[in-house]
Amino acid sequence: MTNRQIIVQDIPxxxxxxDHFALQSVDMPRPEKGEVVLRTLLxxxxxxxxxxxxxxxxxEAxxxxxxxxxxxxxxxxQSQSSRFKPGDIVASESRWAEYVAWPAHKCQKMPPVPRLENLLSVxxxxxxxxFHGLVQVGRPIAGETIVVSAAAGSVGGYVGQIGKAFGCRVVGIAGGSEKCDWVVNHLGFDACVDYRAAGxxxxxxxxxxxxxxxYFDNVGGAVLETTLAVMNERGRIVCCGAISQYDDAAPTGPRNLPGLVVVKRLRMEGFIVMDFAKEDAKAVRALQSWVEDGKLKVEEDIVHGLENAPLxxxxxxxxxxxGKRMVRVGANPKGVA
Known part of the structure; x- marks a missing residue:
């Protein structure tokens, strides 16, 4: 039995x-002491x-x-660790592969959920x-205005809906009129601006x-630069990502820094989700409550097949x-939704 995996053939x-990726067939991994072999599901x-x-x-790069x-x-x-037994469902850092051997202490056993896809999405x-970016960094107050870029994406869509649950006015930024309409009419934002249009x-x-x-920033670049000019005094900018810059050989940043940050006394803070791991249980309780109350719609964008991960x-x-993009690699175990 062989194991399929995808390597980065060249750094773009x-x-x-x-062309930057290659699909390979290799031998099946074997667990050493303290390791488990994982069959990738999602x-x-x-x-x-x-x-x-x-x-x-x-x-690391x-x-x-x-x-x-x-x-x-x-x-x-397979398990060479007392932490896990075959059949356990876990979350972990991993690789684009059907099977991986991984240190057991770097895996987290997952609780039952309505659908396994929910463990990557909501x-x-x-x-x-x-949740952490908006609540812990943005600190919204009812009645305030929240703007989020990549509003139709995996994180942005939840940011806006959480903001509405907090009683805020929420405005999205997305690409194209069709997406903007979806953000307003389906996700319930108050408005959505098309960054591809003029003005x-x-x-x-x-x-x-x-x-x-x-402002919850997922894109950086020109959108961040423009948004800074509309910020109120003492506004907060939550820096989550800069997707507009990742494919650019010569990334550009806002030209109005630090000027507007100083004049408007803005607070601009970056974060990664692991910063608030101790608060994860609180976040999940809140998210579950909003889903059950119908205040949070769960959107998942599923691509099937390991070979389709590059695309x-x-x-x-x-x-x-x-919504949240993921790749379905393997079928769920029998009895798991």
Whole structure:
């Protein structure tokens, strides 16, 4: 029996393409003491995957020849650790592969959920990133105006819905009129601005007549630059990602820094979801309550097949997803929804 995996064949200098990846068949992994062999069920597809190819970030860089890194939900099929037994469902850092051997202490056993996909979407990285970033960093107050970019994406959609649950006015930024309509009519945002259309500053100002109190930034670049000009004094900018910059060989940043930050006394803070791991249980309780009350719609964008992971990432960077994108690699174990 062989194991399929996808390696990064070349590190891209500009836009990512399928040619930067290669599908390989290798021997099945064997667990050493303290390790488990995991059968990959679902892989998270995130803009961060692309940033890891640009150099070391909060984790080591992905280099040419490496199996592409990911976060995954998997089934334990072999165990050399007392922590897990075959059949356990776990979450862990992983690789674009059907099977991986992984240190048991780096795996987390997952509780039962309505659908395993929820462990990557609303109760996983996407939902917890939205909650921690908005609540812990943005600190919204009822009646304030929140703006979120990539509003139709895996994190942005939850940010807006959480903001509405807090009693805020929520404005999205998305690409194209069809997505903007979906963000307003399906997700329940108060308004959504098309960043691809002309006149972004005027459109934002019209959508936010009282100014912006909290901006949740997923894209960086020109959108961040424009949004800073509409911020209220003492506003908060939550820096979650910079997807507009990841495929650019010469990334650009806002030209109005630090000027507007000083004049408007803005607070601009970056974070990653692991910063608030101690608060995860609180976040999941809140998310579960909002889902049960119908205040939070769960949106999942599922691509099937390990071989389609490169296209899934390329498409995500181009903005062709709605909701949390993931790749279904293996079937769920019998009896697991």
């Amino acid at each position: 200098k500009g836009a990512l393409s399928q 892989m998270s597809i995130d803009a961060a995957n692309r940033s890891w190819m640009q150099g070391a970030t909060y984790r 992905v280099e040419a020849g490496d199996v592409m890194a990911t976060y995954a939900i998997s089934e334990v099929v 109760f996983g990285i996407a939902g917890k990133t939205a 972004l500053f005027k459109a934002l100002r019209d959508a936010c007549p009282a100014g912006i109190d909290v 899934a990432l390329i498409g995500l960077l181009a903005g062709d997803n709605k």
